[in-house]
Amino acid sequence: MESKSPARPRTVGRGPKVRAAVHAATLAELLDKGYAGLTVEAVAQRAGVHKTTVYRRWQDREALVVDALSEHFAADIPTPDTGSIESDLRLLTQGLVDSMTGPIGQAVQVAMYSDAGRLPEIAAARRRVFADRFRRAEPVVSRAIERGELPHGTDPTQVFTTLAAPIHFRLLVTGEPVDEATADQAIRVTLAAARAGALAVVHGAEPAEPQRNPLE
Template sequence: MHSDPSPVRPVGRGAKVRAAVHAATLAELLDKGYAALTVENVAQRAGVHKTTVYRRWKDRESLLTDALAEHMAMDIPVPDTGGIETDLRALARSLVQSFTSPTGQAVLAAMFTGAAHLPEIAAARRHVFDDRLARAEPVVTRAVERGELAGDTDPAELFKTLVAPIYLRLLMTADPVDETTADQAVRVTLAAARAGALRRARDGDPASG
């Protein structure tokens, strides 16, 4: 029996192929950066033919966008610890852990520097934020039901307040980002929420206009 001389080994179809290609895309991004990312290298690393990749993604930009969105959505779990402070702490610490990992750093570099000019990447950033907001909203809903937060607390404003100091350090100041950063973000966010600064805008409310 002759062995297959091809370096490409089939990995299956459907979801399995998609997962393999996504993983290969992130690995290539980590190893070589956005500028050197190619569909051919991704396909070889994933163990599929490049025609298989092109059947699902029209170019490297759409492939990268899909892989980034999937990675960012799946990498941050939705906590349910029974309390708003511990929920937010788990959420913020997960965010910090994700973005300070080697893969997280590569993802940030692609989304905010190397490929930041692409409309597809701008759309991916919006998709990632919307997805994270949708996943974090139950944290606020449960806190309201437990009486820990006011009923008009705006989940979007709370989430923005929570992540803002983390992103500031990651993208602007290059200050250290660790669990202390996450915990401080939680304290500030809860203080703002309990002071009524993160409520939903209503018709006629100055905050709405």
């Protein structure tokens, strides 16, 4: 009886295509098996490449996971420019919820907030993720200040932190669903605090003057 040769991984191409396939496979493995069950061999098989291809680019499992996380968060949340701070914050909120609740987002949460989160490399990736999100909030807040929607001295980091806090709390602590009402409340609270000067830059800036209601 003729023996069957082992199945070969499907070919995915070279360069960027290989990197994209390995990143996608890494996040899928995280979702299916968690960080503890993730292996380079399983990632390679899922991506359709040989494991030596993976090891040539990433020295170990930690490097692979960190790179996949960094790549995902580099583009997962857009920097909106709708002409209104309220609608900009709504898009930021929607992007945040989508990034945390979709299949890829769930895999990322597994890596960032499970046992893997204690690894220095994963902790560093988590810090880069939030630094990138704060950076994306800067032009949104700057444009709102220029339009007179927010007071001078409003801190973009404080704005994004205030906006994201109730969403993270529900998803990561209480396990409650995040619905449109939750997002609306987060936006109202954030705007009220910013317009009252409560989200001003803490160091190096005078407290922001509360914004007057144009109807008063």
